[in-house]
Amino acid sequence: MSGIIGKKIGMTSIFDENGKAIACTVIEAGPCVVSQVKTVDRDGYTAVQLAFGERKIKNMNKAQQGHLNKVGKDSASVIREFRYFTNEVSLGEQIDVNLFEIGDFVDVVANSKGKGFQGVVKRHGFGGVGGRTHGQHNRQRHPGSLGASSFPSRVFKGMRMAGQTGNSRVKALNLRVLQVIPEKNLLVVSGCCPGSKGAIVTIEK
Numbered sequence: 001m002s003g004i005i006g007k008k009i010g011m012t013s014i015f016d017e018n019g020k021a022i023a024c025t026v027i028e029a030g031p032c033v034v035s036q037v038k039t040v041d042r043d044g045y046t047a048v049q050l051a052f053g054e055r056k057i058k059n060m061n062k063a064q065q066g067h068l069n070k071v072g073k074d075s076a077s078v079i080r081e082f083r084y085f086t087n088e089v090s091l092g093e094q095i096d097v098n099l100f101e102i103g104d105f106v107d108v109v110a111n112s113k114g115k116g117f118q119g120v121v122k123r124h125g126f127g128g129v130g131g132r133t134h135g136q137h138n139r140q141r142h143p144g145s146l147g148a149s150s151f152p153s154r155v156f157k158g159m160r161m162a163g164q165t166g167n168s169r170v171k172a173l174n175l176r177v178l179q180v181i182p183e184k185n186l187l188v189v190s191g192c193c194p195g196s197k198g199a200i201v202t203i204e205k
Contacts, residue, residue, distance in 0.1 A: 003082045003204040004030050004095055005052035006187065008110065010197050014178060014188070022190055024178055027108070029187040029203055031096040033073050034089050038081070048085035050095060052200075053077030078200050086205075097185050100205065104177045109202040110195035114167030119143075124160045170194035 006029035013021045036049035051068060055077045068076055071092040089095065100106065120126040120143045129140045143162070147155045172193050179188035187203070195201055 002086045002099060003050075003202060004097070004099055005032050005050055005078055005080055006030060006201050006203055007053070008193055008195050008197060008199045008201050009186070011192060022178065023192065024188050024190050025108075025175075025193045027187045027189065027193070027201060027203065028185055029097040029100070030185055031094050033071055033076075034091055034093045034095065035068060035071050035073070035076070035079060037089065037091055045083070046085075047081045047083045048089055049079060049081045051076035051079050080202060082204070097180055097182055097187050100177050100180055100187060100203075102177055102180060104205060105174045106177060106189060107171055107173050107204040108175055108189065108193040109169065109171045109204065110193060110199050112166045112168055112170045112194040113196050115165040117163060118165040119162045120160060123162060123165045126160075 006027045009026040009028055011023065011025050013023050015021055030052065032050040032052045034048060035051040038045060038047040038049065040046055051071075051073060053076055055075050057065065057075050060075055064079075065075070068074065087099070115122070119141055121128055121141045126141075126143060129142075143160075146159060146161070172191065175189040175191050175193070177187065178190055179186075181188070193201060
């Protein structure tokens, strides 16, 4: 499984050869530097570690700086591993958007937008009462009964209730690559990707 780290730029739409508008997401994919190649003999498993972006050196500890200095890089905002990397890479090699071709299908992983504390209608899609009727008062969007009475005298774990929504790891599957713009390191994929503008995303091929 090959992949790359990128940053979500935003959404737009393009037109295909039939004049149909396709909603798509623009991602700045790479360039990433191979900061470590893990092997079964030394590490117990195979993986490729990529470093993406820049950050202030004062915000990095000595161990991180020494790790990146081995490949001639001063700093990185994100370091992530890819298991079973299908492409043959070497330490210090640069991976860019040319890893992908038009028509490829990719998975995009990122943290979704945080929505704060939400009720059951927004969080779980409850339908609500459906209209104010006799006896409803102000409970149109309330969850209703939560459990039995004397037995078991508690609410079961996993009951869908109000709570923190969003800000969780989400993977968008099978997004088609529509455009590859290597001079600007841009990747245009169909549909929407998790995360807000500027969010760090992982693109898996």
